[in-house]
Amino acid sequence: MLNKEDSRAPPPLFVSARLMVVVVKSNTTSSPLRFRVYGIRSDRVNLGRRSAYCSDYTHRSEFVYKAVVFATTRVLELAKESSTSIPSKYLRSDIEKAVVPNGDHIPEIPVIDMQKLVSVGPNNPEVEKLDFACKEWGFFQLVNHGVDSALLENLKAEIDAFFKLPMEEKKKWWQSPGNAEGFGQAFVVSDDQKLDWGDLFFMVTYPLRLRNPRLIPSLPSPLSELMECYTSELNNLSTGMLEKIAEALHMKPEEMTEFVGEGRQTIRINCYPPCELSDQVMELTPHSDATLITILLQLNDVDGLEIRKDGKWYRSIEHCGTVHPVKERLSFAMFFGLGLDGELGPAPSLISEQTPAKFKRVKVQEFYKGLFSRRLQGKAYVDTYKIQLD
Helix, strand or coil: CHHHHHHHHCCCCCCCCCCCCCEEEEECCCCCCECCEEEEECCCCCCHHHHHHHHHHHHHHHHHHCCCCCCCHHHHHHHHHHHCCHHHHHHHCCCCCCCCCCCCCCCCCCCHHHHHCCCCCCHHHHHHHHHHHHHHHEEEEEEECCHHHHHHHHHHHHHHHHCCCCHHHHHECCCCCCCCEEEECCCCCCCCCCCCCEEEEEEEECCCCCCCCCCCCHHHCCCHHHHHHHHHHHHHHHHHHHHHHHHHHHCCCHHHHHHHHEEEEEEEEEEEECCCCCCCCEECCCCCCCCCCCEEECCCCCCCCEEECCEEEEEEEEEEEEEEEEEEEEEEEEEEEECCCCEEEECCCCCCCCCCEEEEEEHHHHHHHHHHCCCCCCCCCHHECEEEEE
16 A cells, blocks of 8 residues: 555556456356456557547547537536536436445455566566456556656646636537547437536547547647656556466467557546535446556545445446535546457457357457447446357
């Protein structure tokens, strides 16, 4: 854990890491052991010239972000007007409360030390801890990750200022119909669905040719430069974790690298304003991320993230966000996924007669087409690719 007396220690990162359909390995008697693969490639992500990052942007948009955008109202503006007069499309009656057992042992989220994880030597106990965290939780806290504290603090300040810009100024970054990038909401597929109580800024950051030319050049400085540094740091961080995942699975490192291929990186910055009716609205619908790895940085000290384990919700996988009644919450999520020309499926080296594949193979493009055309609902979409075994 971080030393509370050392104010210079960087804040922890939270990692969501449970495999969707990629790596399946059975242990002796219990349920299948599932990992979510970490990382893409270690190449640095740079803004570069406009021509370098927009060449395939239109092609990307045609099959990935065909979600209908109905959420034209911004939650931050609603919160300024009133915190008790909430439009019905944000109010929910089916919110499942977090469980904190009275007098019972509250399970602790695993903590992984990156410095120990990458240490050289056989039988590294930190690799075993990573194995356990991925298998039993699909979520863990990462400490000693090496991301500079000053970078994180400056990034937090600039993001806070970015979301506080006047609405008229932020309009140039609003989402457009059929495109999920920019300010707005995600997974809005009909005009009658319940919406999350929060605004987000979503953007593809890697590879360069898939970047949106409307967004990148216009981001304020120094926010754009800070995001460049941060995303590059996470690329390097995830590459090291990827190697250890392969080690834990007894896979050849090159097999994992080949599977990930070019990779794809996106960011989602979330701003959840306070609401006095916090028990009737939700920051983020319960879901399981459709990426290989999610790395979350809490940008302020406001709690709200909840994760689901053994059928119960625990405050800080399948996770969600709950609204605070008086405080705003900010977070920065980074998602690493496969390249759009890749294929999802069980790792060949882990399939045998004794450990058959649990999921079908599917093209990444096909997977995302289906994902972005439906509402968030736990793990329901991933379950459609399960193989029915005798």
